[in-house]
Amino acid sequence: MNSAEVRLQALSKHYHRVAAVDDVSLTIEPGSMVALLGPSGCGKTTCLRMIAGLVSPSSGDILVNSERITRVPVHKRNIGMLFQNYALFPHMTVSENIAFGLDMRGIGKADAVKRVGHALDLVRLADFGGRFPSQLSGGQQQRVALARALVIEPAVLLLDEPLGALDKGLRESMQVELRALQRRLGVTTVMVTHDQDEALTMADRIVVMRDGRLEQVGTATEIYQRPASKFVATFLGASNLFNGTVERRNGGETLVTTGAGLSLSVDGVAADARDVVVSVRPEAVVVNRLNGSSPPQNVPNTIVAEIEQVIYRGFISHYYLKLQDGQELIAYQQNQTRDVAAAYAQGEKVIVRWDRSSNHVIAKD
Amino acid sequence: MSSDSQALAPASSRLVERIALRLTLPAVLLAVPILVFLAIFFFYPAINLLFFSLLTQDAKGVVGPPHTLAHYTRFFEVDLYLRVFWNTLRISLVTSAFAIVLGYPVAIVMSRSGPIVSRTIALIVIAPLIVSVVVRSYGWQLILVNSPNGLLNWALMSIGIISEPLAILYSETAVVIGSLHVFFPMMVLPLASALGKIDPNLEDCARTLGAPWWKVFLRVTLPLSVPGLVAGFTLVFSLTAGSFVTPVILGGTTATMLGNLIEQQIFVVYDWPFGAAIAMVLVLVVFAINTLSMRLLEGRRFRSVS
Numbered sequence: 001m002n003s004a005e006v007r008l009q010a011l012s013k014h015y016h017r018v019a020a021v022d023d024v025s026l027t028i029e030p031g032s033m034v035a036l037l038g039p040s041g042c043g044k045t046t047c048l049r050m051i052a053g054l055v056s057p058s059s060g061d062i063l064v065n066s067e068r069i070t071r072v073p074v075h076k077r078n079i080g081m082l083f084q085n086y087a088l089f090p091h092m093t094v095s096e097n098i099a100f101g102l103d104m105r106g107i108g109k110a111d112a113v114k115r116v117g118h119a120l121d122l123v124r125l126a127d128f129g130g131r132f133p134s135q136l137s138g139g140q141q142q143r144v145a146l147a148r149a150l151v152i153e154p155a156v157l158l159l160d161e162p163l164g165a166l167d168k169g170l171r172e173s174m175q176v177e178l179r180a181l182q183r184r185l186g187v188t189t190v191m192v193t194h195d196q197d198e199a200l201t202m203a204d205r206i207v208v209m210r211d212g213r214l215e216q217v218g219t220a221t222e223i224y225q226r227p228a229s230k231f232v233a234t235f236l237g238a239s240n241l242f243n244g245t246v247e248r249r250n251g252g253e254t255l256v257t258t259g260a261g262l263s264l265s266v267d268g269v270a271a272d273a274r275d276v277v278v279s280v281r282p283e284a285v286v287v288n289r290l291n292g293s294s295p296p297q298n299v300p301n302t303i304v305a306e307i308e309q310v311i312y313r314g315f316i317s318h319y320y321l322k323l324q325d326g327q328e329l330i331a332y333q334q335n336q337t338r339d340v341a342a343a344y345a346q347g348e349k350v351i352v353r354w355d356r357s358s359n360h361v362i363a364k365d
Numbered sequence: 366m367s368s369d370s371q372a373l374a375p376a377s378s379r380l381v382e383r384i385a386l387r388l389t390l391p392a393v394l395l396a397v398p399i400l401v402f403l404a405i406f407f408f409y410p411a412i413n414l415l416f417f418s419l420l421t422q423d424a425k426g427v428v429g430p431p432h433t434l435a436h437y438t439r440f441f442e443v444d445l446y447l448r449v450f451w452n453t454l455r456i457s458l459v460t461s462a463f464a465i466v467l468g469y470p471v472a473i474v475m476s477r478s479g480p481i482v483s484r485t486i487a488l489i490v491i492a493p494l495i496v497s498v499v500v501r502s503y504g505w506q507l508i509l510v511n512s513p514n515g516l517l518n519w520a521l522m523s524i525g526i527i528s529e530p531l532a533i534l535y536s537e538t539a540v541v542i543g544s545l546h547v548f549f550p551m552m553v554l555p556l557a558s559a560l561g562k563i564d565p566n567l568e569d570c571a572r573t574l575g576a577p578w579w580k581v582f583l584r585v586t587l588p589l590s591v592p593g594l595v596a597g598f599t600l601v602f603s604l605t606a607g608s609f610v611t612p613v614i615l616g617g618t619t620a621t622m623l624g625n626l627i628e629q630q631i632f633v634v635y636d637w638p639f640g641a642a643i644a645m646v647l648v649l650v651v652f653a654i655n656t657l658s659m660r661l662l663e664g665r666r667f668r669s670v671s
Contacts, residue, residue, distance in 0.1 A: 054569050074572040081573040087566040091588045100584070104575035152574065 003030035003186050004065045004155040006051065011060035013046050013212075020046045022212035023060070028205075031186040033179070035193055035203035039235070043212035044192045048158050051190060053077050064155055075104070080149030080187075081158040085165060086141045088133035094120070094144050095129035101152035119147040122181070139170050146178070150185065157182070159191040163198060175201045196236045200224070208232050228363055230277060239279040240329050241362070246274055255300065260325040265300040266359045277362040284358035285331035287319050287344075288351050295351060302353035305329055307344050319344075321352065411648075418641035428637055436642035446626065446643075453622045454650065456537055456612075457605040460544045464552035464601045465594065467545075472556035472593075473586075476563075483557070490550045498547060502614035505543050509534040509615070535617030543611040548604050552597035559593025560586070599655045606651050623647045 006028040013021040021043040028034050036044035049055040051062055053074035061070045069077055080101075089097050095116050102112040120126050123143035133141055142163070149157060162178065163171045179202045182189050193199050199206045200220045208215040208223060208231075216228040227233035230241060244256035244264060254269040256276055264278055295304040305321040308328070312335070319331040331352060344350070419432045440446045471490065475483045493501060508516040511532045518530040533539050563586065571581045587594075609624035616622065623643055630640030 052569075052573055054572070073577075074569075075575045075577050077573070078575075079573055081570065083566045083570055085564065085566060087564060087570040089567060089571075089585060100571065100576075101574035104580065148574070158573075 004188050005030045005063075006156055006188055006190065007061075007063040007066075008047070008051075009061040009063065011047070011050060011062065012058050013043070013050060013055060014058045019043075019212045021050070021057075024209075024212075024214055025060075026207060026214065026217065028188060028190060030188055032204040033182050033189040033191065033202060034205045034207060035191045035199035036207050036209055037193055037196060037199040037236075038209035038215075040194060042209040044194075044209050045160060046212075047209070048160055048190060048192045051156065052079050052081050052158055078152065078155050079158060080152060080154030080156070082142075082145050082149050082160060082162050084161040086133075086145040088141055088144055088148075090133055092132075093129065094125065094131050094133070094136070097133065097144060098148045098151050101148060105152065115151055119151040122150065123147045138166050139174065142166065142174065146181075150187070154187065157187045157189040159189065161193055162191060164193075164195070171198075172201075178202065200236075208235065210235075225281075226360055227279060230279075230362055233279045233360075233362060238282050238330055240282065240285065242278045242280070242327075244276055244278060246276065258327075260303065260323040260327055262303045262323070263298065263300050264359050265356050266361055267356075269361055273361075279360050279362055280354055280358050282318075282330040282332040284354045285319075285329065285333075285352055286354060287321070287331050287333055288353075290349050290351055295349075299353075301356060301359065302351065304349055305352050307346055307348045307350060309346065310344050321350070414641045414644055417638055418645045420638050422636060422638050426635060436639045437646070439639070440642055440646060449621050449623060449626050450646070450650075452537065452620060453606055453624075453647070454654075456540050456544070456608075456620065456622060457602045457654075459537075460541050460548065460605045461552075461598050461601045463541065463545050464549055465598065468549065468552040468556050468597065472553050472560050472590075475553070475557040476560035477565075487550075487554070487557075490553050493546050494550060498610045499614070501546065502543055502611055505539065505546070505615055506534060509539050509542070511535070534615065535619055537616070537620045539615040540608070540612050540620045540622070543615045544605045544608060547611070548601045551600035551604060555596035555600070556590060556593040559590045559596075563589045595659050598658055602654055602658075603651045606647065606654075 008024055008026045011021060011024045012019060024043075024047060026034075036047055038044050046055055050057050053069075053072065057070060061068055063069065064077075089100065092100070098116045098119050099112050102115060107115070116129070117126070120129055123146055125140060125143055125147070128136065128140065128144075133144065136144065142165075159178075163174050166174060175198060182202075191199075191202065203220065205217060205219055206223045207217050210231055216223055216232045218226075223232060224236055227236065227239070230239075233239035233241065242256075242258045242262065242264065244258040244262075246269060247255040247257045247263065249255075249269075252267055254266050256264045256266050256269070256278060258264070266276070266278055269276055290304070296302055303323060305323050307319065308322050309320040311318040311320070314335075316332050316334050319333060321329040321331060323329060329352065417428065418436055419434070420428050421431055421433055421435075422428050440450075471486065475486050478486070496504075510516075510518070511530060511534050513519060513522060513530045515530065515534070517533065518527070521527045522530065533542075567585050567589070568581050571585045572578075576584065606622075607624060608622055609628060612620055612622040612625055616625075623646070627640050627643045627647070630636045630643060634640075
């Protein structure tokens with residue numbers, strides 16, 4: 001399959017003066033998989049439907065391989081789309097469903113039969129061609145929808161919450177399967193999801209959207225480890241956010257103090273910054289007992305906290321902590337021994353610390 | 366989370382339905398009053414009618430044995446009766462066909478619009494039912510009158526489309542127009558309801574797969590709306606075939622239908638057994654056409670995804 005490059009240029013969609021998608025520009029590399037991630041109503045589905053041609057943009061352009069397709073009608077765009085509820089034609093068999101797109105392209109019967117067979121093999125449903133969609137499980141329906149979208153050899157594959165309707169176990173295995181298939185075929189893919197795990201697992205690049213705008217674009221690691229805003233920091237996983245003031249600078253290292261008397265040593269603070277927001281991921285926070293010893297003073301990235309609640313989650317425990325000034329702090333810690341989590345009492349004072357490299361300065365709100 | 370529960374919903378609701386069905390079996394009793402009513406006032410007279418059509422009427426007008434099929438053979442041997450028979454079938458089929466063709470666009474708009482628009486359209490479509498069939502038919506008579514004074518002829522002649530008045534009144538066309546006017550909602554309402562149940566994603570999906578709008582309609586919308594189409598066709602066909610007032614007022618002597626023939630036999634000729642035989646023919650034709658249309662349109666392969 002030849003891979004296409006997709007480019008969105010200042011794409012906007014307004015509904016009665018409300019912007020659903022606002023000035024979105026994005027280049028999607030040929031053969032890559034991009035996930036549009038965001039809460040419901042952030043404009044990600046509208047974006048996807050504009051690429052498909054199901055929604056016409058208020059302004060801006062969509063280019064596939066540098067060719068402007070903004071005004072090309074849906075049925076001439078050569079796009080494979082997977083709908084949230086699969087949208088299989090209930091009155092057609094699995095084979096007829098898959099052959100539909102070939103039929104619309106005027107492909108001869110013999111050739112079509114061969115390609116449908118190939119597509120069924122691809123999604124491991126070779127023996128299901130004669131069944132009706134209602135006779136298939138959710139996962140099988142999903143794979144038929146995928147075969148139907150891929151058999152037309154689309155320039156771009158669009159996935160609208162592709163695995164949202166599957167139960168958890170099936171969803172995880174389908175994520176891996178779908179990703180492997182996409183890599184093998186090399187088809188440029190845009191996926192819409194509100195599920196951060198799905199985006200992190202499947203996408204080469206993640207596009208976080210909020211209120212119709214792009215919030216941050218980057219690889220899974222970039223987005224997770226260096227969130228550009230408070231919104232990204234809290235939408236993808238959990239974050240502990242500290243509002244602090246720059247205390248002193250020492251070369252590349254900056255010392256920031258917060259209201260609770262916590263001092264943070266941080267890299268990469270802008271030279272003119274005074275008030276900054278620092279995020280620390282819960283899994284970076286290490287919880288230890290005080291064991292009667294007096295709390296250390298003026299050690300960066302270390303503070304005394306009080307246990308509010310400990311939730312045992314199997315291989316990890318979630319620690320809900322409270323600092324002196326009332327700020328809440330979350331820590332995720334792997335459970336090494338059998339009863340370590342249960343051993344903490346509510347209200348017990350503990351010492352928490354984390355590595356300097358876990359401090360990340362957030363550029364904007 | 367929400368999407369998980371959505372996926373589970375169909376399966377669980379089906380289960381709930383099945384359980385509900387089993388638990389509320391005594392609810393069948395609620396249907397008993399109307400069933401008893403229909404048994405006494407419809408099925409019993411209908412069977413009586415069947416026997417009547419098989420009896421002989423003597424010179425004094427007394428109906429009794431011997432049993433005979435003579436009324437039926439007479440019906441199918443006399444040209445006049447056969448012509449009325451074909452008139453009835455033709456008018457009913459043409460009316461249904463027009464109702465389908467005109468009904469789809471209206472039903473599609475209804476099923477796609479918001480509640481306010483769709484309810485307004487429904488009201489407009491149903492409105493003709495509020496007016497008595499006699500009043501409505503006389504209204505059509507005024508419009509269709511075959512002289513230059515008729516509203517339609519006057520309008521067409523003043524624009525210059527025609528130079529001689531059309532002779533629409535007292536023809537099958539007039540009966541079709543009159544019937545269509547009344548029975549149109551019987552097509553549109555079930556059709557809109559069936560179209561409303563089609564997942565809009567199916568049509569969007571067909572478009573992404575390369576189908577222009579008319580292929581989307583033929584391959585996806587039309588086959589999936591068949592339940593509504595069958596319901597609408599059955600209603601319009603049956604109601605038109607059983608018409609009496611409309612053909613009398615708008616059809617005159619040229620577009621007589623079975624209903625008029627029955628009335629003549631009962632009230633003018635006083636030949637009750639023959640009238641009964643014609644009535645039985647009408648019942649059987651309507652029944653046969655409905656059964657046939659259901660088989661033909663629904664086919665064996667149609668299955669719905671719950």
